[in-house]
Amino acid sequence: xxxxxxxxxxxxxxxxxxxxxxxxxxxxxxxxxxxxxxxxxxxxxxxxxxxxxxxxxxxxxxxxxxxxxxxxxxxxxxxxxxxxxxxxxxxxxxxxxxxxxxxxxxxxxxxxxxxxxxxxxxxxxxxxxxxxxxxxxxxxxxxxxxxxxxxxxxxxxxx
Numbered sequence: 001x002x003x004x005x006x007x008x009x010x011x012x013x014x015x016x017x018x019x020x021x022x023x024x025x026x027x028x029x030x031x032x033x034x035x036x037x038x039x040x041x042x043x044x045x046x047x048x049x050x051x052x053x054x055x056x057x058x059x060x061x062x063x064x065x066x067x068x069x070x071x072x073x074x075x076x077x078x079x080x081x082x083x084x085x086x087x088x089x090x091x092x093x094x095x096x097x098x099x100x101x102x103x104x105x106x107x108x109x110x111x112x113x114x115x116x117x118x119x120x121x122x123x124x125x126x127x128x129x130x131x132x133x134x135x136x137x138x139x140x141x142x143x144x145x146x147x148x149x150x151x152x153x154x155x156x157x158x159x
Contacts, residue, residue, distance in 0.1 A: 001044070001093070001094050001098055001099060001100070001101065002044055002045075002046075002099065002100045002101075003029070003044065003045045003046075003100075003101050003102075003103070003143065004045075004046050004047075004048055004069075004100065004101070004102045004103070005022070005026065005045070005046070005047045005048070005103050005136060005139060005140060005143070006047075006048045006049070006050060006056060006102055006104040006105070007048075007049055007050070007104065007105040007106075007132050007135075007136055008049075008050050008051070008052065008053055008055075008056055008104070008105065008106050008107040009049065009051075009105075009107065009108065010049065012049070012133060016133065018134065018136065018137050019047075019133070021137050021140070022047060022133075022136050022137050022140040023047065025137075025140035025141050025143065025144040026045040026046070026047060026140050026143070026144075027045070028144050028147075029044070029045045029140075029143055029144050029147045030044045030045050032147035032148070032150070032153075045143070047136070047140075052107070053106065053107055053111065053112060053115055056104060057115070057118065060102060060118075063100065065099045065100055066099055067097075067098065067099055069099070069100040069101065069102045070093055070098050070100070070120045070121075071102050071104065071118055071119050071120055071121075072101065072102065072103045072104070072119060072120065072121045072122075072123050073104050073106060073111055073115065073118070073119040073121075073122055073123070074103065074105045074106065074122075074123050074124070074125060074135065074139065075106065075110065075111055075116070075119075075122045075123070075124060076110075076127070076129070077122060077124070078121070078122030078123045078124040079121070079122060079123060079124060080124045080125075080126055080127075081123070083142060083145050083146065083149065083156060084149060086142060086145075087145070087146035087147075087149035087150050089121070090143075090146045090150065091146075091150050094150075103123075103139060103143075105136060105139070108132075125138055125139065
């Protein structure tokens with residue numbers, strides 16, 4: 001399964017501390033969701049920026065695969081879940097043989113009404129408003145935490 005962490009907004013530079021930490025968590029995730037008979041070509045977890053919501057959906061519509069990508073839009077109106085529930089949701093997608101999950105952080109003004117129906121899940125990181133860079137880092141850490149929960153790694157202790 002491939003996972004893309006997308007955001008609408010400016011690209012972050014490699015020397016940005018938030019970008020460095022986000023990349024570190026995504027790198028740690030890279031092989032944790034692979035099933036024994038699955039070989040990845042390229043990076044399993046990647047980070048991508050888009051200038052506009054339209055550019056993101058144009059890219060998304062151009063993704064090729066046996067099945068369409070599962071889209072998760074981060075939105076304050078979305079569901080808040082525990083780390084365990086988040087891991088279970090990702091594990092269920094893995095078990096359904098989903099090829100690609102795209103987690104997307106929307107534009108500063110929020111997702112347009114036309115974007116919301118495209119999501120399989122609207123997900124909230126909580127009631128705080130977060131800067132894009134911080135939201136990406138929190139999501140990357142939660143993706144890593146989900147991977148460790150699914151693989152039985154001791155990183156997540158549940159408290």
